[in-house]
Amino acid sequence: ETGVTQSPTHLIKTRGQQVTLRCSSQSGHNTVSWYQQALGQGPQFIFQYYREEENGRGNFPPRFSGLQFPNYSSELNVNALELDDSALYLCASSRGGLISGNTIYFGEGSWLTVV
Amino acid sequence: AQSVTQLGSHVSVSEGALVLLRCNYSSSVPPYLFWYVQYPNQGLQLLLKYTSAATLVKGINGFEAEFKKSETSFHLTKPSAHMSDAAEYFCAVSDPGSSNTGKLIFGQGTTLQVKP
Numbered sequence: 534e535t536g537v538t539q540s541p542t543h544l545i546k547t548r549g550q551q552v553t554l555r556c557s558s559q560s561g562h563n564t565v566s567w568y569q570q571a572l573g574q575g576p577q578f579i580f581q582y583y584r585e586e587e588n589g590r591g592n593f594p595p596r597f598s599g600l601q602f603p604n605y606s607s608e609l610n611v612n613a614l615e616l617d618d619s620a621l622y623l624c625a626s627s628r629g630g631l632i633s634g635n636t637i638y639f640g641e642g643s644w645l646t647v648v
Numbered sequence: 649a650q651s652v653t654q655l656g657s658h659v660s661v662s663e664g665a666l667v668l669l670r671c672n673y674s675s676s677v678p679p680y681l682f683w684y685v686q687y688p689n690q691g692l693q694l695l696l697k698y699t700s701a702a703t704l705v706k707g708i709n710g711f712e713a714e715f716k717k718s719e720t721s722f723h724l725t726k727p728s729a730h731m732s733d734a735a736e737y738f739c740a741v742s743d744p745g746s747s748n749t750g751k752l753i754f755g756q757g758t759t760l761q762v763k764p
Contacts, residue, residue, distance in 0.1 A: 535691070535693070537691075564749060564750050565750065566750030566751065573757075574756060574757070575652075575738055575740075575754030575755055575756050575757050576738070576752075578750075578751045578752065578753070581749070581750035581751060583749075583750075589750070589751055591751070623691055623692065625692075626750075627749065627750055635749065636694055636697065637682075637694075637750060637752060638694070639684075639691040639692040639693070640691050641690055641691040642690075642691050
């Protein structure tokens with residue numbers, strides 16, 4: 534049990550639609566990051582939020598966006614869904630802020646299927 | 649750019665045998681290194697991490713890993729495999745100097761099968 538909770542656990546969307554995934558960080562964790570894990574692959578870093586601002590992004594297009602709220606919970610939004618967006622989306626939190634090396638805790642993920 | 653290579657996408661061992669999962673990294677600076685385990689339909693659980701302290705790191709469930717700078721390796725071992733160790737294992741690296749503290753670079757993963 535990592536204390537990071539995600540919702541929904543599973544969802545199915547149609548190509549072109551928009552989706553919002555939610556994450557509640559472990560208590561006291563001020564940094565949240567999102568990852569995409571395609572079937573049979575390792576997780577890929579999407580972006581990171583610290584103090585409600587995005588301060589790092591991986592190789593993902595702008596239709597992937599996010600929010601971090603004052604209570605450090607977070608959302609991942611994906612617009613104009615494509616079939617290749619089908620994956621497990623993982624939220625992770627840590628207390629490190631801009632100090633690296635702190636343990637990063639992952640939630641159980643949201644399975645997104647785009648049809 | 650940092651990268652991680654996990655040698656062997658599938659490893660099969662007998663119950664009670666040594667587990668050895670290989671991880672090599674590429675980084676311009678000494679990185680932080682992590683091993684995570686993922687059970688079917690679940691998220692990632694941290695097994696252990698190396699952050700420039702002792703090079704031999706002990707983790708949960710009897711796993712340990714040794715950081716070898718000269719070999720750019722961080723292999724994961726366990727002396728005696730249990731059936732419950734069957735899972736997907738991921739090696740990951742982060743850049744200590746980066747402000748992207750939530751960013752990990754993952755390998756492709758190794759599926760560990762434990763035979764009775």
